[in-house]
Amino acid sequence: MSDTDGKKPLGLGGDIRSGQVKQSFSHGRTKSVVVEVKRKLNVPVKPTAPAGGAAAPSPRLGDPSKRPAGISDAEMERRLAALRAAKAREAEDNARRAEEERQREEDRQRKRDENEAKEREARAAEEAARQKAAEEAAAKAAAEAAAKAAEEAARRPAPEAARPDRSNDRPRPSADRPSTDRNARPAPGTAGRPVPPQPPPEDGRAPRPTMAPRKTDREREDRERAAAKAKGDEGRRTGKLTLSDATSEEGGRQRSLAAMKRKQEKARAKALGFGQKSEKQVRDVQLPETIVISELANRMAERGADVVKSLMKMGMMVTMNQAIDADTAELVIEEFGHRAIRVTDADVEQAIDTVKDKSEDLLPRPPVVTIMGHVDHGKTSLLDAIRKTTVVSGEAGGITQHIGAYQVVTPRGETVTFLDTPGHAAFTSMRARGAQVTDIVVLVVAADDQVMPQTIEAIAHAKAAKVPIIVAINKIDKYEADPQKVRTDLLQHDIVVEQMSGEVIDVEVSAKTGKGLPELLEAISLQAEILELRANPNRAASGAVVEAKLDSGRGPVATVLVQNGTLKKGDIFVVGEQWGKVRALINSTGETITEAGPSMPVEVLGLSGTPAAGDTLNVVDTEAQAREIADYRASVTRDKRAAIGAATTLEQLMAKAKADLSVAELPLIVKADVQGSAEAIVQALEKIGNDEVRVRVLHYGVGAITDTDVGLAEASKVPVIGFNVRANATARASAQQKGVDVRYYSIIYDLVEDIKKAASGLLKAEIREHFIGYATIKEVFKISNIGNVAGCLVTEGTARRSAGVRLLRDNVVIHEGTLKTLKRFKDEVKEVPMGQECGMAFERYEDIRAGDVIEIFEREEIERTL
Missing domain, CATH: 2.40.30.10 (Translation factors)
Structure with missing residues (x-):
């Protein structure tokens, strides 16, 4: 059925004509619509003769037969009037625009004329000022010349003054009669100017013009100057400078005042004996295995060009930046008259101060106490009770995974430094470092448990470090606690407590209730008094790195326990293969301090890189020494690694390759938050495996996971393990794009257990x-x-x-x-x-x-x- 449903389309009737139009739309769609068109009535107008009173068509309206259909005379008149008005407005607009353009051009021309007039006036004023200055200079010069001539005439000898003056017999030049003397020259600045009239003398004779000094005077001065030159001493000119001396070509260019002063200084120094050349100083030149020529010249205090010339005489075409061997350098040193002292690369370590302290310089220092024991025996909780803090709540999984260094003031007012070590099996190296830097070891054993493997390991570390042990039997508040069983078990490891007639102090404590804490602190103070701990705070600082990490906002940060001396802000130090300058020191409470004395743990900012935990920090004098020592240690480490690789024979490599064919490897990349955790994780992972499977750590480091780590993981097809760190935004996007598996862990035994299951194939659910x-x-x-x-x-x-x-x-x-x-x-x-x-x-x-x-x-x- 159509849209009209059989009905006729509505229309206006009359002269209306209908039709269809085809409309086009997007996507190729079309539609036919019905349209209505109104017909135009074309009524022919017949011309009529101007008879019977009918008006003839106006000649202004044109021929009516040529008009459009349906246009009357009135309409035609209106259209013509509108056309004439439009042409008139257009003509007026054109005239107005031409007038405005003419006015703008006149304004521009007027401004150009004004600027040119101002420039002419400025040039005229400048020229007038220049002329005025020249006239004033010329007048001043003429006046000075006249004054000097008068003084010369007054200083003439009496016999010459008594001679009859016959200069008046010669005709004098006047203003109306020019002078006939061809050699006469006007004074500078007086050319072309009228000569002012001279007043008549008292004797009535004609005035004598001002003249230059007599020829006899000039001859006498020339003879005196020639005599001075003959003596070899061009002394300072005698008398005043006259106009004739200044303008005459015989005098020539005179020496400046500065040159005369230099000459006088030389003469005075020569008279006092300072001008003799000093004897050459013989120097002791330290000579390493190889040395750059510029550095050799610097150590000899000689010119680099002279050293290069000396080597060229030996037949060596070298430049300043080339290195030469020690034998050649020794020949050059002897040629220049110095003494060569052979040194080795290891001598750079001598810059570290190793002087033994005198007994009178030693002062008492706080004891360093390390808390050791098995995991979950309450070490950190006991330390929290002493510090009255809640550190354990911030540890992942409730276990300590870092070495914490704190300083505590006891109720007796004594300062004690505590080191809290982790008790997990993977942190063996951390416990070893804690025992090495400590004075007293507090062995924490849970009363409801027994002596565990990490407790035995802690006892071994304490004995190896030869430090006294204090046994703290913790958790005595529990119902199942049995302190006597703990004392009995310790007998198997040669630990005999006082209650069993031994020498080892034992204290029953409870970290939860606080029982026994005063007795424990008193035992620590008593043991410290027996040890008589002393150090010299007035010397260059040295200490041990307890922990190190890479902070995104502060850079490499190392927790250092100062052992001797005082570490101050601005000190230059070397620690392991890194060096730096102390930018800031932060104590255990988070406060920024300016110096740290002996037995104080501080965070040190300003390192060039992350040092290894356990490295020794030493303060040196200059930055060059610190950089040289760090470079030497890094080169030694590289050489050791290369030597280990070179020691492997071809047969060993082939045997290893055959053994690796039957061993499945699980390669990993490990990134941790601190150096100690990374080291512990690598050691724990390398212990996983047997003859069929093993874990191999391709790379480990400290800090957030970066794009470089993701790139290495993609190339090696290995996962990335992040321990308490996260990947930055770039690395996260790159890992997602490249399909690299990045896993995060916060508890070390979860990480080790996960890797162990993955390596053994027993991982049921991930x-x-x-x-x-x-x-x-x-x-x-x-x-x-x-x-x-x-x-x-x-x-x-x-x-x-x-x-x-x-x-x-x-x-x-x-x-x-x-x-x-x-x-x-x-x-x-x-x-x-x-x-x-x-x-x-x-x-x-x-x-x-x-x-x-x-x-x-x-x-x-x-x-x-x-």
């Missing part, structure tokens, strides 16, 4: 984390009955209350847990999308700051097969 979103803390609000609440902005993904969260500060994990609340305005919500603000509070954690980042994730168990 716990994989799915990133959900990020939220940035904008402000922190403290609300009663709730605690600190973070005002956050969801910057990526979604924030869900049921998901796990981590608190990141500079891409380092600070806390991991769950959310206590997630609110949108006043309502509790399940999730908040990206771009919206919300409030978050953590479960049992309050240390949140503005600028921290909250990472929201979900864990998923995935079944996998190898």
Whole structure:
């Protein structure tokens, strides 16, 4: 059925004509529509004769037969009038524009004329000033010349003055009669100027013009000057400078005043005996295995060009920047008259001060106490009770994984430095370092447990370091505690406590209730008094690196325990293969200090790189010495590695290659937050495996996971393990694009267990984390009955209350847990999308700051097969 349903289309009737038009639309669609067109009535106008009173057509309106159809005379008149008005307006506009253009051109011409007139006036004023200055200079010169001539005439000898003056017999030049003397020259500045009339003398004779000094005077002065030159002494001119002397060509150019002063100084120095050439100083030149020619010249205090010339005489075409061997350099040193002293590269270590301190310079220092023992026996909790802090709540998994260094003031006012070492089996090297830098070892053993493997290891480290041991039997508040069993078990390891007639002090303590803590501190003070711990604070500092890490905001940071001397801000030091200048010192409470004395643990900022934990820090005098020592140590390390590789024979390589064919390897890349954790993780992973499977760490380092680590992982087809660190934004995007597996861990035994299961093929389910979103803390609000609440902005993904969260500060994990609340305005919500603000509070954690980042994730168990 059509759109009209059989009805006639509506129309206006009359002279209306209908038709169809085809419309085109996009995508090739068309449509036919019905249109109506109004017909035009073309009524022919017949010309009539001007008879019967009919008016003839106006000649202004043109021939009516040539007009458009339906145009009357009145309409034609209106159209013609409008056309004439438009032409008149156009003519007026053209005339107005021409007038405006003419006025603008006149204004431009007037401004050009004004500028030219100002320039002419300025040039005329400048020319007038120049002429005036020239006239004044000429007049001044003429006056000075006349005055000098008068003085010369007054100083003439009497016999010559008594002679009859016959100069008046000669005709004198006047203004109306020019002078006939061809050699006469006008004074400078007086050319072309009229000569002022001279007043008549008293005797009535005609005035005598001013003349230059007589020829006899000039001859006498020339004879005196020639005599002075004949003596070899061009002394300073005698008498005053006259106009004739200045203009005559016989005098020539005179010596300047500065030259005369230099000459007088030389003469005075020669008279006093200072001008003799000093004897050449013989120097002791330290000569290494190779030396650059410019450095050799610098050590001899000779010109580099002379040293190069000497070598060229020996037949060596060298430049200043080339290195020569020690034998050639010794010949050059002897040729210049100096003494050569052969040194080796190891002599750079002599820059470190190794002078023994005198007994009168030693002062008492606080004791360094290391807390050691098995994992989960309460070491950190006991230290927290002493410090009255809650460090254990911030440790991942409730176990210590770093070496913590703290300084505590006891109730008796004594200062004690505590080192808290981890008790996990992987941290053997950390416990060894703690025992090496300590004075007293506090062995913590749980009363409800027995002597465990890490306890035995701690006893071995303490005995190897030859430091006294104090046994702290912890957790005596528990019902199942049995301190006597602990004392009996310690007998098997040669630890006999005082209650069993031994020499080792034992104290029963409870970190939870605080029982026995005063007795423990008193035992530590008593043991420190027996040891008589002393150090010299007034010398260059030396210390041991307890821990080192790479901070994204502060760079390499090392926790150093100062053992001797005083470490000050601005000191230049060398530590291991790194060197630096102390930019800041931060104590255990987070305060910035200017110096650190003996037995004080501090964080040192300003290193060139991350040192190894356990390295020794030494303060040196100059930056050049520190850099030289660090370069030497780095070269020695490289040589040792190369020597180990070169010692492997071809047969050993072939045997190893055959053995590797039957061994499956699990290569890894490890990045950790501190140097000690990275070292412990690598040692623990290398112990995993047997004859069929093993773990190989391709690379390990400190700091956040970077794009370089992701690139190495992609090339080697290995996963990246991050321990308490995260990948930055670039590395995260690169890893996602390249398909590199990046895994994050916060507890070391989870990491070791995961890698062990993966290597052995027993990993049944993989716990994989799915990133959900990020939220940035904008402000922190403290609300009663709730605690600190973070005002956050969801910057990526979604924030869900049921998901796990981590608190990141500079891409380092600070806390991991769950959310206590997630609110949108006043309502509790399940999730908040990206771009919206919300409030978050953590479960049992309050240390949140503005600028921290909250990472929201979900864990998923995935079944996998190898």
